[in-house]
Amino acid sequence: xxxxxxxxxxxxxxxxxxxxxxxxxxxxxxxxxxxxxxxxxxxxxxxxxxxxxxxxxxxxxxxxxxxxxxxxxxxxxxxxxxxxxxxxxxxxxxxxxxxxxxxxxxxxxxxxxxxxxxxxxxxxxxxxxxxxxxxxxxxxxxxxxxxxxxxxxxxxxxxxxxxxxxxxxxxxxxxxxxxxxxxxxxxxxxxxxxxxxxxxxxxxxxxxxxxxxxxxxxxxxxxxx
Amino acid sequence: xxxxxxxxxxxxxxxxxxxxxxxxxxxxxxxxxxxxxxxxxxxxxxxxxxxxxxxxxxxxxxxxxxxxxxxxxxxxxxxxxxxxxxxxxxxxxxxxxxxxxxxxxxxxxxxxxxxxxxxxxxxxxxxxxxxxxxxxxxxxxxxxxxxxxxxxxxxxxxxxxxxxxxxxxxxxxxxxxxxxxxxxxxxxxxxxxxxxxxxxxxxxxxxxxxxxxxxxxxxxxxxxx
DNA sequence: TAACTATTCAATAAATTAATTGAATAGTTG
DNA sequence: CAACTATTCAATTAATTTATTGAATAGTTA
Numbered sequence: 021x022x023x024x025x026x027x028x029x030x031x032x033x034x035x036x037x038x039x040x041x042x043x044x045x046x047x048x049x050x051x052x053x054x055x056x057x058x059x060x061x062x063x064x065x066x067x068x069x070x071x072x073x074x075x076x077x078x079x080x081x082x083x084x085x086x087x088x089x090x091x092x093x094x095x096x097x098x099x100x101x102x103x104x105x106x107x108x109x110x111x112x113x114x115x116x117x118x119x120x121x122x123x124x125x126x127x128x129x130x131x132x133x134x135x136x137x138x139x140x141x142x143x144x145x146x147x148x149x150x151x152x153x154x155x156x157x158x159x160x161x162x163x164x165x166x167x168x169x170x171x172x173x174x175x176x177x178x179x180x181x182x183x184x185x186x187x188x189x190x191x192x193x194x195x196x197x198x199x200x201x202x203x204x205x206x207x208x209x210x211x212x213x214x215x216x217x218x219x220x221x222x223x224x225x226x227x228x229x230x231x232x233x234x235x236x237x238x239x240x241x242x243x244x245x
Numbered sequence: 246x247x248x249x250x251x252x253x254x255x256x257x258x259x260x261x262x263x264x265x266x267x268x269x270x271x272x273x274x275x276x277x278x279x280x281x282x283x284x285x286x287x288x289x290x291x292x293x294x295x296x297x298x299x300x301x302x303x304x305x306x307x308x309x310x311x312x313x314x315x316x317x318x319x320x321x322x323x324x325x326x327x328x329x330x331x332x333x334x335x336x337x338x339x340x341x342x343x344x345x346x347x348x349x350x351x352x353x354x355x356x357x358x359x360x361x362x363x364x365x366x367x368x369x370x371x372x373x374x375x376x377x378x379x380x381x382x383x384x385x386x387x388x389x390x391x392x393x394x395x396x397x398x399x400x401x402x403x404x405x406x407x408x409x410x411x412x413x414x415x416x417x418x419x420x421x422x423x424x425x426x427x428x429x430x431x432x433x434x435x436x437x438x439x440x441x442x443x444x445x446x447x448x449x450x451x452x453x454x455x456x457x458x459x460x461x462x463x464x465x466x467x468x469x470x
Numbered sequence: 471t472a473a474c475t476a477t478t479c480a481a482t483a484a485a486t487t488a489a490t491t492g493a494a495t496a497g498t499t500g
Numbered sequence: 501c502a503a504c505t506a507t508t509c510a511a512t513t514a515a516t517t518t519a520t521t522g523a524a525t526a527g528t529t530a
Contacts, residue, residue: 026295028353028357029275029429031353032350032353032354032429033271033272033274034271035347035349035353036268036271036274036339036340036343036350037268037274038343039268039342039343039346039347040267040268040274040339041269042265043262043264043268043269044262044268045265045487046255046261046262047258049261049262049265050254050258061506062506063505063506063507071489072489072490072491073506073507074489074507075489075490077507077508077509078488078489078509079488081508086347093496093497093507095498096498096499096504096505096507097505097507098506098507098508104346106341106342106346107342107346110339110342113335113338114265115261117335118261120329121313121331121332122264122311122312123312124260125257125261128253128256129257132253204257206250266517270517272518287478288475288477296519297521298478299479299519299521299522300518300519302477302479303478303479303519318526320527320528321475321477321528322475322476322477323476323477
């Protein structure tokens with residue numbers, strides 16, 4: 021005989037597992053990360069991930085069924101967005117846990133950033149100090165629409181594709197720091213490579229907007245009486 | 246041609262998805278929740294979940310491969326435990342997200358706790374106030390080994406199976422509050438039912454030890470200058 | 471070392487999931 | 501309303517996963 025409690029628990033854990041199932045496909049995780057940066061059309065996501073249209077759409081469907089994303093139409097496009105900030109926040113939790121538990125993630129990160137692109141990221145805390153003292157210019161090298169959705173205060177929008185064109189407009193007396201979507205996005209590293217190759221002093225901020233928000237929430241709480 | 250960046254991202258997200266895959270099975274989530282309360286032998290887990298031995302063992306294997314649990318032998322038993330507090334914490338994040346996004350979870354929770362067991366939980370904040378004033382006795386109704394692994398300070402261990410025997414030893418001048426493994430464990434609710442049926446004033450704390458810890462971390466941070 | 475127990479392995483069948491393709495649909499613009 | 505585009509649906513195949521069983525293994529105690 022199966023108890024009422026057993027049935028209830030089975031139903032409950034089945035629901036939790038619905039969220040889990042969404043997180044079991046690499047492609048879906050990538051879509052969630054991209055959508056965490058701001059709303060995007062299916063078409064944009066196709067270009068960003070290199071997947072087929074039908075494939076992207078299907079994954080978005082799955083995410084929609086578990087209420088992790090929502091959508092609305094805008095002209096010819098259907099725009100998808102995450103269903104709330106808690107989703108983006110949860111993704112950061114997942115990244116952190118993965119990085120903590122899985123040596124493989126640590127390896128992958130170190131390999132490409134230290135051995136290949138060879139640069140140490142600047143600590144968020146240090147950046148904020150130096151920005152306050154006016155020693156640093158912070159560049160947001162993501163596409164402009166993501167910058168407009170939200171950015172670290174004080175940052176200047178400088179999408180990757182515009183970078184080389186606008187090199188001249190950068191201040192020469194300050195150090196440049198570039199950031200992008202977060203620890204697993206390589207745009208900021210590539211930007212720093214370009215800057216350094218042009219003889220401009222630059223470094224990379226590993227954190228993205230979401231990680232910055234988390235950090236600020238914690239230190240805001242701390243600075244309250 | 247597939248870029249180096251694309252390959253790297255695919256590898257990275259594949260790793261994240263390893264964690265996700267662990268979370269895609271209801272039974273594995275239940276095992277993780279149980280292990281969050283303290284180390285347990287495979288045998289104990291079999292009894293707690295009603296699954297077959299081979300099944301439990303297989304799921305534990307999967308969790309082990311993703312470094313979410315670890316194990317060691319103790320006499321005839323192999324004891325499993327979560328691989329770090331961040332795992333338990335992540336489970337709470339998953340519960341919170343699920344509850345926020347999935348109406349179904351909200352429903353399941355309300356149904357059994359309000360319609361069937363009919364009781365409103367006491368807020369954690371209120372409990373702590375009343376405990377300080379000495380108005381309340383807090384009972385930990387989980388098995389004793391879980392209490393010994395860790396418990397809310399000031400709580401008295403009173404495992405479910407001992408409850409009816411030890412009713413007499415409870416103070417009669419104070420209100421009783423019972424807690425257990427957390428929001429999705431029914432032991433505390435059952436304990437309160439028993440107490441009320443004996444004419445003792447009692448209520449349920451929804452939070453478990455892990456949720457209490459989270460709450461305290463936040464308010465500890467807040468109370469620092 | 472023998473007996474015992476707990477744990478893991480291996481094999482199976484059922485079920486679910488992922489990726490792909492081409493066609494159908496819905497919505498927008500001129 | 502016609503042409504156009506973006507999106508979704510449906511069907512297929514391949515691959516993975518789950519649950520279950522019984523047997524094998526490993527470790528402990530007497």
